[in-house]
Amino acid sequence: MTNARAKKMIVLGIDGMDAKTTHRMVEEGKLPHIKRFLEAGSSRSGLEMLGAHPTITPPCWTTLATGAYPGTHGITDYWRQSPDSLDAVVYNMDSRNCKAEQIWNCTIEDKLKTLVWHWPGCSWPATSTNPLLSVVDGTQPGSVNMGVAQMDWEKIIYGSGDLDTPKFIPHTEKAAGVGCNITNLKEVVSSKKLNEDEDADDEDEMMEIWWGDESRKGGEIRTYVKSLEDTEMMIGAKVAYDIVMTPIKPADDWENAPADALQFELMISAGKEVRYGLITKNAAGKYDTVTLSRTKNANETFVTIPEGEMVSGIIDDATKNGETKPCCRSYKILELSDDGQTLRLWISNALDTTNDMLWQPKDLYQEIVKNVGPVPPVSLIGGEDAELVDQIFLPSWDIYCQWQADCIEYLIEHDHFDAVFSHLHNVDCAGHQLWHLAKTLYPWKATDEKVYQSFIERVYIQTDAYLGRFCHFLDEGYTIFVVSDHGLLVGQNVPPILGEYGGLNVQVMADLGYTTLKKDAAGNEIDEVDWTKTTAVQIRSNYIYVNVKGRDAHGIVDPKDQYELEDKIISDLYNYRDPVTGKRVVGIAMRNKDAAILGVSGPECGDIFFTVEEGFNCLHGDGLTTAEGYFGTSTLPVFIAAGQGVKTDFTTDRVIRQVDVTPTIATLLGVRMPAQAEGAPIYQILAGVD
Known part of the structure; x- marks a missing residue:
């Protein structure tokens, strides 16, 4: 143990944040809050550090938390090799698989109240029952509660005055005409054959993969990657959502419906429940608002959706596997004609608001719901459909980033945490859907690389706004680290079927x-x-x-x-x-x-x-941490330190490695090093050290 140079620490982890892209955009004046951190702190000239290998989320975040290399801490990929089969893997984001001690065990030992927020790979189950340690999720990288609380899929409702009967088309089928204009509605319907007896719940693999029974039991997962079509970047860029086709007609069987209102119906919960919609006019006589209700009574609506606005935090029931739960959803109108005869309406997935399974202590969840709000769902659709990226995917992450910043800020100010280790997944989630589309390659000729390059920059600007929420803590005596696990590169060639992490x-x-x-x-x-x-x-x-x-x-x-x-x-x-x-x-x-x-x-x-080899890398995970790609991208992670105990406006020539982050935190806070830490403190950036 050493004398503390800092009293309070916030680690702001951004999954997938690339040092080269960050540096370029700072230089271009597009990331003002990151510039503020740099002026108040220290980094290398390119903002980079060397990441662990493989350049994959769980091993790198575990290295950041332990100061140990993956071969030491044992979280060596997204998956762990099955002990029984060379062609199978088992889920690996489980602290019980980690063989190295985490830094938060050291902070609580020194009486520092510590929050670990959604740190993927080695934080859940919580590594201590000490009441000074609070842990939120960490079983998957996406968003808080995503792995256990999803009750229903995202949907797009296609409404038309030309339709006669409603139809529900589950995400389990390939949706012909996905992303098409409303004029192609009949083509979408005619191309589908819906098995009325199909139980879509049985196909909800996305909702079960993270922390379901098989993950906890260590069940084998066997996936064969034989061609480009089997790769994660091909699958991840395809949209997958329920489609609801619904007639639009005059609202003549409603109670209290406004004059000239139009009605439609939509199906949720794998098509087994109905919600009723009204389309209403504004003062100028244009249809511009949708309201939804559980009954056909206009006085009992549960959400009002104005045109052009994403509405979030709406609570409505959803049913899955026979259980009905109150769930949080978001809504947005994608298209609504002036006459109300054509409608495209997006509805988010549904997150069970009662699920506190991945919170320690459990009352922390209720505190957040009461004082900040329920976890807002993020969209997982977009990919090759640029309209959905622009109108749905990115705005849903705007809302989530704001919610997460609200949560952490609230907990620091009201629960007085001394050390916070947090993770945000917006950049990486976008990367897996979008980055490979930022260069024109033959599998994706239909996409415009300039459009997708602009999406990349929007995600970084979104991240800068999130980080800006914490700048004021620099003036309140906190030391803040901004770090990432790896960067994301835009591939320069179609990659070989080699190095895919999923199988x-x-x-x-x-x-x-x-x-x-x-x-x-x-x-x-x-x-x-x-x-x-x-x-x-x-x-x-x-x-x-x-x-x-x-x-x-x-x-x-x-x-x-x-x-x-x-x-x-x-x-x-x-x-x-x-x-x-x-x-x-x-x-x-x-x-x-x-x-x-x-x-x-x-x-x-x-x-x-x-x-x-560089030039054939996909997004991340298959190459060295130093790999570079198209559009000035790389897999180099970010390191910035600012605040108490750190030199201001300082650039170091020292090579910084991910294993050095935890020893530096320990040195600043004056706590002992984790038992298996292999890195060294970055003394060169510490205030008072020549």
Whole structure:
């Protein structure tokens, strides 16, 4: 323990924030609040630090919290390798899998009241029952409660005076005409076949994946990535929402409906419940407002939606798996004709307002709901539909960022927290939907790269506004760190099927002769490994496992031949060429023992660690932390420190690594270092140190 240089600390973590993009936009005068932090504090000239590897959310946030490399703390990817299957993974964002101590255990030991807010990877379940520690979520990176509280999907309601009967089209089917104009309504309907007996609840995988029963039990997840269509960036950019087709007609069977009001119906809760809508005129005779009700009584509406405004924080019931809960939703009119005969209305997903499962103590949740408001849902649609990005996705994150800033500010001021470790996911969430569309490449020719580049900048401006909410704490004696886990780059080429974090990467390893899939009777490959012919597989971002006899369930490689086989795999990876450009696609490849120099060795890592060569990287996770991409982007994370105990308007030449963040926090607060910390304090930025 050392003498404290700071009394109070706020860590503002921004998932996916890229140092190169941040630096450029600061220089262009577009991020004034970040500029304020820089003038009040210290950083490198490019605002960067070196991130951990893989450049993936859970291992990097865990490194930031522990000061230890992934090979030490054991959170080595989004997923953990299944102990029973080389082609399967199990969920990994669980503090019980972390083998290194977190910094917040040290702050509470020194009597500092500590808040850990949505820190993904190693914070939940809470690492201590000490009443000085409060923890909110951390089981997934998206938004607070997203993994456990979702009761219903997002929807777009298409209303028309030309329709005769309502139809509900669940998100489980591919929506023809998604994002189309209202004139294509009949084409949308005619292209669909809705099974009236289908239970859409059974398909709600998104709502169950994070902290459901299988995650808690460590159930296996098996995904095969065989082509570009199987990759996360292709899937993530596709919109997925329920569609409701509804007739618009005069409101002649309502109580208390205004004169000339029009009515429609919409279905929620997998199409099993009905809400009633009115479309009403303004003083000029233009239809411009929608109201919704549970009954056909205009005096009992629960939301009024003016044209051009996203309305959030609205409570309405939703039912899932036979349970009905009060839920928070948001609404926005996308299109409403002056005569009221055409309507497109977006309705957000529904978040159960009673779910306090991921809050310690639980009364903290009720305190937030009472004094700030329920968790606002964020949109997960947009992708290749630029209108939805502009009108829905980004505005929903504007509302969420404001809510999160309100929550943290309230808790600091009213509950008097001394140390706050917080995480916000807006940049990374947008990145997974949008970044790859910021360069014109053949899979996405229909998108305008300039439009998507402007979206990238909007997300950073949104983030700057969020960070600006905390600037006043610099004047109140707080030390503030602004950090990120990794940056996000815009890919320069279509990436190879190698390094995808979500599953077993087949194509390159099959081309090289190491992975073989079984075939059906017609000779078509199926999603099942032929272990009798497979000597190695590539899974979980950057790891390759040799199929070793006696170690692995279906092992065929004699242990005495493993070293020689690893040497051949590494050689073949270096020799592999992209079939389009002819360029090498693998950057580095090394055995587990050698990967210790990058902090990715040991039992939780593969037999071989590799990275994809710069120029073939997708968003993040497959390359080095120093990788750069199109539109001046990179995977370099951000580091800025400001406030008490930190030099002002100072630039250091020292190389800063993520493992150094926790030791620096410990030094500033005068608490002990976490037990497994491997980094060193950034002494060069500390006030009073020459």
